[in-house]
Amino acid sequence: QRHCRDGAQAARGRGDAARRLIPALRSDRVAGWLTPGVRVGAFMGAYFSSIAVTAFMPLFYADRGLSPESIGHILGAATFLRILAGPGWGTVTDRIGRRRPVLLFAGIVATTMALLFLPARGFWPMLLVAAGQGIAASAINPLIDSLALALAREKRMEYGPVRSIGSMTFMVTTACAGWVLNLVGSWLVPLLIAAGYATATLFSRLLPEA
Numbered sequence: 001q002r003h004c005r006d007g008a009q010a011a012r013g014r015g016d017a018a019r020r021l022i023p024a025l026r027s028d029r030v031a032g033w034l035t036p037g038v039r040v041g042a043f044m045g046a047y048f049s050s051i052a053v054t055a056f057m058p059l060f061y062a063d064r065g066l067s068p069e070s071i072g073h074i075l076g077a078a079t080f081l082r083i084l085a086g087p088g089w090g091t092v093t094d095r096i097g098r099r100r101p102v103l104l105f106a107g108i109v110a111t112t113m114a115l116l117f118l119p120a121r122g123f124w125p126m127l128l129v130a131a132g133q134g135i136a137a138s139a140i141n142p143l144i145d146s147l148a149l150a151l152a153r154e155k156r157m158e159y160g161p162v163r164s165i166g167s168m169t170f171m172v173t174t175a176c177a178g179w180v181l182n183l184v185g186s187w188l189v190p191l192l193i194a195a196g197y198a199t200a201t202l203f204s205r206l207l208p209e210a
Contacts, residue, residue, distance in 0.1 A: 036208045037157035040148050043103075043203040044166035047140055050110075050196025052173035057193075059186040060117065061126065070123045077127060078134035089139035099143045100207050106143075107201030109136035114194035118187075140200070150210035 061071045093102045113133035120126045145163075152159035173196075181188060 034206065035157065036151050037162045039203065039206045039208060040144065040151065040157065041162045041165040043144060043200055043207060044148075044162065045169040046196055046199035046203055047144065048166040048170040049173040050114075050193045050200065052170045053177050053189060053192040053196060055174065056177060056181055056186065056189045057130075059181070060189040063186045064121065064126070066123060066126070074123070074127050074130045078130040081131050082134040082138040085135040085138040086142060090142065093139075093143060098209055099147050100204060100209060102139055103143055103204040103207065104201060106136045106139035107197055107204055109133075110140070111194050111197040111201060114190050114197060117190035137197075144207075147207065147210055151208065154210055156208070156210070 058071050058075070061074065062068075066074070089102060089106070093099055096102065110133055113129050113136060116129045116132075117126065120129050148157070148159055148162055151157045177192060180192075
């Protein structure tokens with residue numbers, strides 16, 4: 001009986017230790033170790049890296065057999081839908097009262113759409129995927145920018161240095177992606193875009209609210 005009691009106490013001790021460890025690994029605890037500027041800068045860096053690689057999508061379309069006319073239609077439609085969807089995301093965010101859930105959802109959808117380019121064949125499937133990604137991505141830039149400005153107004157971070165992280169990441173990613181794609185081919189473009197959006201989605205869980 002004594003051994004049973006000792007074993008039960010040991011098991012309870014391990015359970016208590018696990019319960020103490022799990023909250024320590026939660027995103028809000030991790031976020032507490034980082035300044036708002038670092039968290040927003042990390043998100044911007046990941047997001048702008050995906051935007052940089054998006055510039056190479058016409059190469060992917062061309063290698064999938066689309067004509068220049070079809071490529072132009074896809075790019076134009078995606079841009080048009082991105083412009084139309086932007087205000088809608090703002091309305092949703094205002095009703096929720098928080099930016100982070102919207103950024104998380106938009107990042108998940110944008111990542112999924114980027115991966116769906118891989119099995120897509122032909123004009124209409126690629127047009128639908130590009131439209132979905134354009135709508136999802138239209139939420140990210142204005143929301144993260146407004147969050148950075150709000151945090152700057154609250155004196156919780158400086159806007160300029162944090163915003164420059166996104167710009168520098170964009171330039172470096174553009175140069176590096178061009179070199180890599182020249183070696184391996186355009187099939188890698190959707191995967192690189194998905195990697196950028198997925199990383200931004202993970203960082204969105206660490207973003208502060210303002």
